Amino acid sequence: MSTNQDATSTLGLSFVGSMTASISHELKNVLAIVNENAGLLEDLALLAEKGRPLSSERLKTMSGNIRRQVQRADDIILRLNRFAHSTHEPTASIELGEVFEFTAALVARLATMRSVTVTVVMDAPVVVPLRPFVLENLLWLCLKNIFAVTQGERAVRLGAQSSDGQVVITLDPGEGLPLTDIEAQVVSEGQALLAALRSEVSVDHEHHLLRLSLPQGQ
Amino acid sequence: MRVLLVDDEEELVSTLAERLAMRGIEASWVTDYRGALAQVEQEKFDIALLDVRLPEMNGLELKRLLAERCPAMKFIFLTGHGSEEDFRACSAESGKEYYLIKPVQIEVLVAKLNEIFQQ
Numbered sequence: 001m002s003t004n005q006d007a008t009s010t011l012g013l014s015f016v017g018s019m020t021a022s023i024s025h026e027l028k029n030v031l032a033i034v035n036e037n038a039g040l041l042e043d044l045a046l047l048a049e050k051g052r053p054l055s056s057e058r059l060k061t062m063s064g065n066i067r068r069q070v071q072r073a074d075d076i077i078l079r080l081n082r083f084a085h086s087t088h089e090p091t092a093s094i095e096l097g098e099v100f101e102f103t104a105a106l107v108a109r110l111a112t113m114r115s116v117t118v119t120v121v122m123d124a125p126v127v128v129p130l131r132p133f134v135l136e137n138l139l140w141l142c143l144k145n146i147f148a149v150t151q152g153e154r155a156v157r158l159g160a161q162s163s164d165g166q167v168v169i170t171l172d173p174g175e176g177l178p179l180t181d182i183e184a185q186v187v188s189e190g191q192a193l194l195a196a197l198r199s200e201v202s203v204d205h206e207h208h209l210l211r212l213s214l215p216q217g218q
Numbered sequence: 219m220r221v222l223l224v225d226d227e228e229e230l231v232s233t234l235a236e237r238l239a240m241r242g243i244e245a246s247w248v249t250d251y252r253g254a255l256a257q258v259e260q261e262k263f264d265i266a267l268l269d270v271r272l273p274e275m276n277g278l279e280l281k282r283l284l285a286e287r288c289p290a291m292k293f294i295f296l297t298g299h300g301s302e303e304d305f306r307a308c309s310a311e312s313g314k315e316y317y318l319i320k321p322v323q324i325e326v327l328v329a330k331l332n333e334i335f336q337q
Binding site for chain 1: 234273298323
């Protein structure tokens with residue numbers, strides 16, 4: 001294994017660790033809510049045994065609450081499963097909008113913790129041959145460093161355009177962030193990922209964008 | 219005993235508050251640090267139950283702000299992780315091992331609230 005592959009693997013492990021920790025926390029919350037609803041049902045049943053009327057509407061509401069949490073857990077586990085499989089997906093032609101949507105869903109909870117929302121804005125589909133996990137990891141590195149310096153509510157828009165055999169991925173966090181510092185941090189931490197994607201990171205100061213450029217034919 | 223519940227999962231804290239009320243414990247709930255700071259301006263609480271991983275400001279930081287405003291208030295931390303790191307941080311912050319791991323059983327929570335309230 002080359003030194004760059006070693007470094008990519010180390011970054012990948014750290015990425016998997018961050019995402020699975022966040023997902024496990026989400027699942028714990030779902031379990032806690034189901035647990036409280038089940039407990040409340042038990043409490044109400046005990047009160048009913050003592051003569052307090054039990055409303056069927058209340059039961060329906062609680063049943064709906066539990067069903068909604070089961071659906072939420074199912075969505076979380078589907079996301080986890082897709083993420084787990086993406087770690088060993090080989091290089092293939094990937095539509096970037098799909099990778100962006102998946103990454104946005106994956107980091108949504110961590111973004112919410114910092115009052116950030118991540119959205120995807122694609123004017124047209126852009127297809128690039130690459131390993132999706134490596135790009136997800138690089139996007140996470142960029143987003144993590146944006147989250148770290150964010151104060152108050154903020155929206156980050158992910159987009160991409162292609163022209164002349166070059167693809168430019170943009171992360172638009174709006175004005176007021178130290179983008180040069182974020183760029184330096186991404187270069188310092190993510191050199192192996194940038195090399196694996198043959199990508200370069202830069203700052204568009206005029207439009208307040210972080211840009212990742214990569215060749216359309218990897 | 220009056221308890222303030224702080225967790226960003228609204229359905230969790232609202233249900234928990236109702237179940238505590240059935241056991242004679244008055245509980246108010248909020249879903250973020252701003253709500254918590256506003257709530258302590260309006261009501262007096264004996265104990266705050268704080269989620270460790272709150273948006274924007276974590277439960278440990280919030281505890282410090284609440285303790286400044288309400289020196290007599292006592293704290294229990296609620297954590298989903300149950301990691302050693304969380305345990306150490308919660309123990310250091312609460313002075314004792316006053317933390318519970320989600321999902322929490324209501325009898326365990328009530329026992330812990332009574333234990334702390336009677337100190």
